[in-house]
Amino acid sequence: MLLVEVYLAPSPLEGIGVFAKKPIPAGTRTWTFHPDYDRLVPVDLYESETGPVKATLDRYAYPSRKHPGFILFEADDARYMNHADDPNCDVRDEDDHYAIRDIAAGEELTCDYNAFFPEGFEFLGER
Template sequence: MLLVDVYLDKSPIQGIGVFAKNHIPRGTLVWKLDPRYDRRIEVETYERETGPVKAYLDRYAYPDRRDPNYIVFEADDARYMNHDDDPNCDVSSPEEAYALRDIAAGEEMTCDYNHFFETGFDFLGDRHP
């Protein structure tokens, strides 16, 4: 769950993005995995899905780095955070994300998707768990 105030808006990176409502100082804990809200879905369940449900999970879920038998689906707007090769949020921990630098009010919050995928992230291809 995001721990800072955000809003969604059109992103210059891709589609919709997450933007900071207020200044976020460097080092701030901006997100924390919260099992009360964030969903861990068994890979077997994910792999049985088809059509719109499968496409939605392909776009907004990612492998659980703590257990390869699960994917993570974030319950809040964090799922709209876009990739950047020079991100302002550190998602290297599977359970927490921090601001890598000061993030200005109105600035898009970004992360490096390569942390989620063992073989790296193909920005031009689909995002698959």
């Protein structure tokens, strides 16, 4: 669940991105896992899906590092956060994400997808 004010807009990185409404100081917790809003989906259920549900999970969910056998689907706009090789958010802790540096109002929030995919996220295709 996002803890900072954001808006969605076209991204120069990929499709739609998440942008800061207000400046976010370095060290600010930007997101936290909240089981009422963020869903842990069993891998076997995910693998049994087809059509639009499967396509949505393929694009917006990622493997849970803390809960093997599950993927994590964020129910809010956090799922639109794009990859950057030099991100401004640290997502290595599955429960809490933080701003690595000051993020200006209007700047896109980004993370390194390799934190979710130890083998590298390209093998699944970029989001």
